[in-house]
Amino acid sequence: MLExxxxxxxxxxxxxxxxxxxxxxxHVSVRALPDRRARRHVKVMYEFWSADWSPWQAFVRLQSEWRELVFDIRPHYDFVNKPGGQ
Structure with missing residues (x-):
């Protein structure tokens, strides 16, 4: 759907x-990487720009249905391209 x-x-x-x-x-992109820590696991990375904050409602819903999923949210802010940014 994101694509x-x-x-x-x-x-x-x-x-x-x-x-x-x-x-x-x-700017949605998806990357799937094998997770070498355990067999039959995969690490999926979604990268996107969002005007709103994180889509936390989706994480709450997914975590309630699949408790073994692990989420790692890392916001990155692009201050370099803004006036006065460094």
Whole structure:
């Protein structure tokens, strides 16, 4: 659904209902990496730009359904491209 793009009405409706964000995610990318710590595990990384904060509602829902999932949220702020940023 995230790969549908920021102009997709269906994606925006889904984001609001499932993630609690009112603005589209931008620059979405997905990477799957094998997790060598255990067999049959994979590490999936989603990277995106969000005008809202993190999609915490999605994490709460996923964690309640799949307790073994681990979430690691690392916000990055691009201050370099803003006036007065360093």
């Amino acid at each position: 549908a793009g920021e102009d997709s009405t269906e994606a925006l409706t889904w984001l609001q209902a499932n993630w609690g964000t009112l603005r589209p995610l931008r």
